[in-house]
Each structure stands twice: as C-alpha cells, then as structure tokens.
Amino acid sequence: MDKLFKKKNVLIAHSPLFRSKRHSPPKGESKKVLIALSGGIDSAVSAHLLIKQGYQVEAAFMKNWSSTKGLKYNECPWLVDRQDALRVAAFLRIPLHTLDFEEQYKKNVLEYFFKEYEAGRTPNPDVMCNKEIKFKLLYNWAMDNGFDYLATGHYAQVFSRRRHSEPSASEAKNLNLRKRSFGCTQDDAVEWELLRSKDEFKDQTYFIYNVKTEQLPHLLFPIGGMEKKQVKELAKKIGLPNAGKKESMGLCFVGRIRLQDFLNQKLKELPGPIIDQSGKEIGKHNGLHYYTIGQRQGIKVGATGPYYVVKKDLAANTLHVTNNPKDKSLETKEVQIHSINWIDKNFQFSIFNFQCYGRFRHQGELVPLKMSQIDKNHYQIIFNKPQKAIASGQSLVLYKGKTCLGGGVIV
Secondary structure, three states: OOOEEOOOOOOOOOOOOOOOOOOOOOOOOOOEEEEEOOOOHHHHHHHHHHHHOOOEEEEEEEEOOOHHHOOOOOOOHHHHHHHHHHHHHHHHOOOEEEEEOHHHHHHHHHHHHHHHHHOOOOOOHHHHHHHHHHHHHHHHHHHHOOOOEEEOOOOEEEEEEEOOOOOOHHHHHHHHHHHHHHOOOOOOOEEEEEEEOOOOOOOOOOOOOOOOHHHHHHEEOOOOOOOHHHHHHHHHHOOOOOOOOOOOOOEOOOEOOOHHHHHHOOOOOOOEEEEOOOOOEEEEEOOHHHOOOOOOOOOOOOOOOOOEEEEEEOOOOEEEEEOOOOOHHHEEEEEEEEEEEEOOHHHHOOOOOEEEEEEOOOOOOOEEEEEEEOOOOEEEEEEEEEEEOOOOOOEEEEEEOOEEEEEEEEO
C-alpha cells in the first residue's frame, strides 16, 4: 500500500482533458483523484467526501522535512503526521503513497526563507511551499501518474462558467497560446476561477494564489463550501481516527518553532542600535532579521513603551522604532509588487488604475486599492486608505468580489 517516491526531477505534465463539473465525476470518463493527506482533519474529511462522491481516490503524504537535514527543531511532526495519515488511509481503505520532497523543500522553501530574512524582508514560507511543492511537485506527480485531479484540504473553491461574450483578440490569442503550451484541448467558452471559501475566516486562497489557470480544471477542494465547524462535526460523525486532532501550527512542515531560534541556525547575530522617533538611541538589537515592520513584541529597550518597528536600515544596521501607535511612519499608502501570478490571464496585459481589493496577510482585512502596471514584472499599488505594518517580502493577494485574481510579492 505504501511506496516511497525517490525521483528528484519531476517533469511538468498536464492532463489532456478539460472538465467543467466539480462536484461529481464526469460520466463515462476516468475519475482518479490524488488527495494530499497531511494527517489533519481537513484533508481526511476531504478524502471521505471524494469517496462518497464516487471518485477513485488514492492518497499522498509528503515527507518534506526531517531532522536529518541539518537544522534542528523541537518536534518531529512528520512522523506523527504520517502515522495519522496511515490510520486515516486504512480507515477509508485507500492506498497511501509517501512522496519524498525533502531536497526540493530545503532548496526552494527553507533556503528562500533564510535568504529573505537575511535581506531584511518578511517572507511567507506557506505561500512558497504551496507554489513549489504542493501545486508544482505534487501536482505534476499526480498528472504524471495517471490521476485526473489533485485534491487538497484547503479552504478554497474552484468555479467554472460559460463565457457571456466572445473573447477579445488578445484573449483569444492568449487562450490559443495556452492550449499549445500545455497540450490542453480546452473549451475556449469556459472560464475557470479560484474563489474564496464559504468560511471567510478560514479562507486559504491567500496561500495558494500562485496556482496556474491551466491547473484549475484539475484541482478539487472538497471542503471549500463548508465551514470549519461542519468539517469537525463530520469528522466525528464518521469516526475518523484523527477526529480529535488539534489544528497544526507553526512553520509549514517544520512544526511549532521559535522564529529567533530557528533563524539562529543559519543567520549570525549582528548587533546594532535601536533609534526612536526623535533620533535618540534607546537600546541595541541583535540582528535586523529578527524584526518585521509593525512588530511590537520583543523590542527590549528598557524605556517607555511599547515600541513598534517603523523601519529597518540595513546599510546602517539600525532599527527605527516609535512608541506612538498612531505614528504616521507606521502607515503606507503605496507599494510595488513583483513576481505576480495572474490566475485570470486577462489581467496579464497592460493595466492602469484597475480597482479591486487586496490583503497583505492571511485573515487580514480586504482593503480597496488601485493598481497600475509599471513594467512586465512590477505593478504599482495605491491603497484607498493608508495601511499599517506592511513589510517587504509579504504577499499581496488581489480579489474582485469572491474571485481571487492572483497576487504578488511586496518590494
């Protein structure tokens, strides 16, 4: 039942079939689904729902991190999680594949994580993990091995609809290019969208905004139309062996960690001055990589506080802070984003003063903004109202109504 996947270089592969029905298998067609089984409740309930809907379900557990890779941490969550995944797979009577992506995870997620912090930015490793591991390596493995769909336990929804009008010349050209590039016999009259989940608080489109348009017909998010409490109730009702498991916290696949301790394994402490809003030195920091814009906790200056991080001056190795929570220095009206992924390819062309909503942290408020294209890789963002605690390296994800348009990384 359980096999170890050792292949390092996974080639990009795309299924030649394009489907528009999301809640049950297409009649007369193959209906194999690979569910990413993490050992948690969300993916376990997702697997159960897929089986009930008539899909041929197999599961995959990703081994992305262990203590053998040179970095220490207090827990070894993959062993516990894999055991839970095995129990769930046995309970549901489905095969479980263990896929070893440790080398790719270390290179594409953890090295990125350390590099960004060293550069003074605030990265989101969960975003990068979804981009490079789940919806790249795992997705391609599923397509390579005869599966029609990849399913995950994310709180998100995929929606398809018929076009109400003919595509423009530029859209038609783009659609034709996509078909040639990815070998898809797609129906040009069908549009696919990534939507926020029914449970707005649990919505995870922020983490998966890097999915590709051509992947949407092959992605299933079975619990996207449910609320978290319904998922928990269903897990108990059907007697899942992990029904009482608590929600995982901490760094993606590494577990619960103290950020400073984890960073200390790769980044050296580099002490420097802490300067208040009047220009006075009020203390010392151990390294700018330990701080992010707007941070309040951990600023030990032994003076009147609390203090908030306003700026990190890497050239002078200086941390600038304020003890005024309403300080205008904490606010940002304009930012630029790069490395943007447009889920709706209509937006990859020239944009000027396009109005939509965005959020720059998971579960953050959706705020109105305007965006304009600067060049091929950069966009200017102007918020309707100044926003607090925006840090370089964070992802800004864009929405129009319930639809996730895509997003990019703040410069």
